[in-house]
Amino acid sequence: MKIILSLASGYGIAILVQDTRIGVGLLALCLLASAGAFAIDRLRLATEDEITGALQATKDQVHADLGVLNDQVSTHLTRLRDELDRHIDRVHAGVRFVPDNQGDDASGTGYNVATSAVRKAQRRIYVVGDYSPPEGEGATLLDPPDNRSEYLDAIEECLTTRLSQNGRGGTKLSYHRLIQRPPEVYAEIFRRSFNGVELRRDDMEGDLQAYEHLARVMEISRRAGASSRIDIQVRLIPFLPNCPSILLVDSEEIQFTIPTRIDQPGDQFALLGLHGVMVMEDRASGSQLCDHFETLFTRLKSKSLPIVKVLP
Known part of the structure; x- marks a missing residue:
């Protein structure tokens, strides 16, 4: 995109010598295109940062949720073992x-x-x-x-x-x-x-x-x-x-x-x-x-x- 804009700008300068109206219009178009490209580039960078931040936040949340789930599973298994021990004691022989x-x-x-x-x-x-x-x-x-x-x-x-x-x-x-x-x-x-x-x-x-x-x-x-x-x-x-x-x-x-x-x-x-x-x-x-x-x-x-x- 930058290469094309550079070529267009050079061509516009060359036209400006021969035909002012067309040269000015072409240079204006190049400036608008450059501004748009710059804006898109900034948006892309901003989007990547947001995505990276969102992914890190999601990762942290998953770790937190897994920790909570692990505690719940451990508590449940302990309760099951206690219940099994009580049943074994009832039928111990x-x-x-x-x-x-x-x-x-x-x-x-x-x-x-x-x-x-x-x-x-x-x-x-x-x-x-x-x-x-x-x-x-x-x-x-x-x-x-x-x-x-x-x-x-x-x-x-x-x-x-x-x-x-x-x-x-x-x-x-x-x-x-x-x-x-x-x-x-x-x-x-x-x-x-x-x-x-x-x-x-x-x-x-x-x-x-x-x-x-x-x-x-x-x-x-x-x-x-x-x-x-x-x-x-x-x-x-x-x-x-x-x-x-x-x-x-x-x-x-x-x-x-x-x-x-x-x-x-x-x-x-x-x-x-x-x-x-x-x-x-x-x-x-x-x-x-x-x-x-x-x-x-x-x-x-x-x-x-x-x-x-x-x-x-």
């Missing part, structure tokens, strides 16, 4: 009953679910053992199912595996078991125990399967020494009336065995059997169920005798 199928090929199902639980243990296996009185003093566990032996073996395998792991660090696996014995047997053991219980075979009459398990566990403890990988505590308590066997695994699961009597015609005393297992899964990271039972174990241990040796 999954409960199921696993019957023991006695007398058929699937016998021992209850102990199978216990075996499965201990194999997944990472931090703790706490047990209140079955109460199995000597023969003639009630329902006696004369012939425990093989599945119970597999459950006890699984505990020993977990301890041995954790002890044999290489490297430093890792989570300690604690195995604490409370053994229930008849009050008179407990009293006799208490009288002869000064620096801990040296458990005899006769002390466990009625549940020699558990006695053999304890002997193997104490051997594992002896091999472990001061190892930080496993913690084994076996203690003796008097019979707890109406207390089922309790299994606590980590902060996730509690199992209660429900015993039953197996009456046979002509028997003077019934045998002790397993009706089934009540399984409770803590879905609140242990806070609703498992932690309370850990407190129960702590209280029972304070009233128990430590077993320091299992005699052959």
Whole structure:
């Protein structure tokens, strides 16, 4: 545009010499065109500044709106999490009953679910053992199912595996078991125990399967020494009336065995059997169920005798 106006102005000056009227008109037209171009140029510059300012203002407003929206979303998510936590607390446990199928090929199902639980243990296996009185003093566990032996073996395998792991660090696996014995047997053991219980075979009459398990566990403890990988505590308590066997695994699961009597015609005393297992899964990271039972174990241990040796 400027080049064209310059040429027109030069041509107008040249015409001015020959024809004043035409030259003046042409120069006037060039001046008007130059003024218009200058005005348009100023308008363009002003428009760009306004657009830049408007864009910056829009950008600032978008940032402000996004900040407000982010705060609103965060508040809403917090409210949703709180609401979810309240719902979880209302339904904090999954409960199921696993019957023991006695007398058929699937016998021992209850102990199978216990075996499965201990194999997944990472931090703790706490047990209140079955109460199995000597023969003639009630329902006696004369012939425990093989599945119970597999459950006890699984505990020993977990301890041995954790002890044999290489490297430093890792989570300690604690195995604490409370053994229930008849009050008179407990009293006799208490009288002869000064620096801990040296458990005899006769002390466990009625549940020699558990006695053999304890002997193997104490051997594992002896091999472990001061190892930080496993913690084994076996203690003796008097019979707890109406207390089922309790299994606590980590902060996730509690199992209660429900015993039953197996009456046979002509028997003077019934045998002790397993009706089934009540399984409770803590879905609140242990806070609703498992932690309370850990407190129960702590209280029972304070009233128990430590077993320091299992005699052959």
